[in-house]
Amino acid sequence: MKEQGLRTFKAGIHPPYLKELASGKAIKEAPVPEEVPILLQQHVGAPNEPLVGVGDHINLGQKIGSSEAFVSAPVHSSVAGVVKGIQEATNATGQKVKAVVVTPDSNQPQFSGVSRDIEALNAQDIVSIAKDAGLVGMGGAAFPTHVKLSPPKDKPIDIVIINACECEPFLTCDHRLLLERPEAIIAGLKLFMRAVGAEKGVIGIEANKLDALDGLRKAIGGSADIEIEVLEVKYPEGAEKQLIFAVTGRKVPLGKLPSEAGCLVQNVGTSIAMYEAAAFGKPLYERVITLSGPGIKETANLKVKIGTRISALIEACGGLTEDASKVIMGGPMTGWAQAELSVPVIKGTSGIVVLTESFVDVRDEHACVKCGKCVEVCPMSLMPNYIVTATQKGEWDKAEMWGALDCFECGCCSYTCPAYIPHVSYVRKAKAEIGAAKKAVKK
Ligand code: SF4
Ligand code: SF4
Structure with missing residues (x-):
């Protein structure tokens, strides 16, 4: 084991970590929610089709959605209960996806595999x-x-x-x-x-x-x-x-x-x-997530059933503080700010972070001052400033040339930019446009 001369990668940043807010909290079980929307698309790859119908009684851990595609992953029920509906639900990125909505039984069994x-x-x-x-x-x-x-x-x-x-x-x-x-x-x-x-x-x-x-x-x-x-x-x-x-x-x-x-x-x-x-033989139907940040009354690490809504988890942690101003699904660097708290936890959700006004730096975007800081910190050695300029001009081939598709949206560039330029938003726009252009060429 090597503990001296710690290894690392090139570039990157050192934001305040504030992990002490929750690191001492042992994992506890979150309450069983009153309603569980389980998204049929929780992964990279093809969406699942439902395997159950409205009114069906389903077991804990039962497979409820699957796909024939190789790059896909089936979903399983996180509760025993009755299928209330198969309908569209909003995911953390704001997209509408199909969900199996389950009303849990009042007595939940232990998993028997x-x-x-x-x-x-x-x-x-x-x-x-x-x-x-x-x-x-x-x-x-x-x-x-x-x-x-x-x-x-x-x-x-x-x-x-x-x-x-x-x-x-x-x-x-x-x-x-x-x-x-x-x-x-x-x-x-x-x-x-x-x-x-x-x-x-x-x-x-x-x-x-x-x-x-x-x-x-x-x-x-x-x-x-x-x-x-x-x-x-x-x-x-x-x-x-x-x-x-x-x-x-x-x-x-x-x-x-x-x-x-x-x-x-x-x-x-x-x-x-x-x-x-x-x-x-236990399927992936629950996971541990962190609830933390200055905007939540009690921080926690909870074992949560996939499909539990953000609102139910915040309630389980005593609610929001009066000055809570931003709820993020995931961490503050790569997570998604939530407009509504009815969004459910999926397999990839690692946390819910609630920030207060003093933590949310909302300042107007200025023109680039060409300081080069975003380039210095980019762990992929990209040119984030050039990707932004190309995106602003709608020059998608140039955005691709400067590495938009290699950006994994870590946010180091935005974090360090003195002009408050939201590079990641520009990168996401560029990726969408480049992807659409490639699809159009294939047709
Ligand atoms: S968000 Fe993308 S461009 Fe910005 S630092 Fe991270 S990898 Fe580089
Ligand atoms: S950090 Fe911001 S201001 Fe500096 S070069 Fe990059 S985009 Fe421009």
């Missing part, structure tokens, strides 16, 4: 289990896990990295899982390693979670093929390409996937979900 010997599972078994359980990346990306576990044959994976950075301010759910579930995390990592035939596993953890090391070391035990790499505390250390560079020194080329560098990255929560799916 299978009991499997995980040592007996081969690579194909593990990939199938991940697919059937609807596993996706739980750090926010929500990419289907079975797809990540099926890299091209000519791109062998030799290292699996568990992303234990949780580099976004306020969020602490992964930190709590590292403290409270280290055995499950290591068991999941071993399953991932077996699935892709990797010789080595690494826990990449930021140096602000050193209290988790003892538990992780105990869980690793005598497994010489698993290491812990303590990394510098810096945002966005937990971004996939940046983490791979920090841990291995390997660079994933622009536009390519981690398999290009022989790596597979999985989140802490996904690792636990993999273990639970393999050992007990």
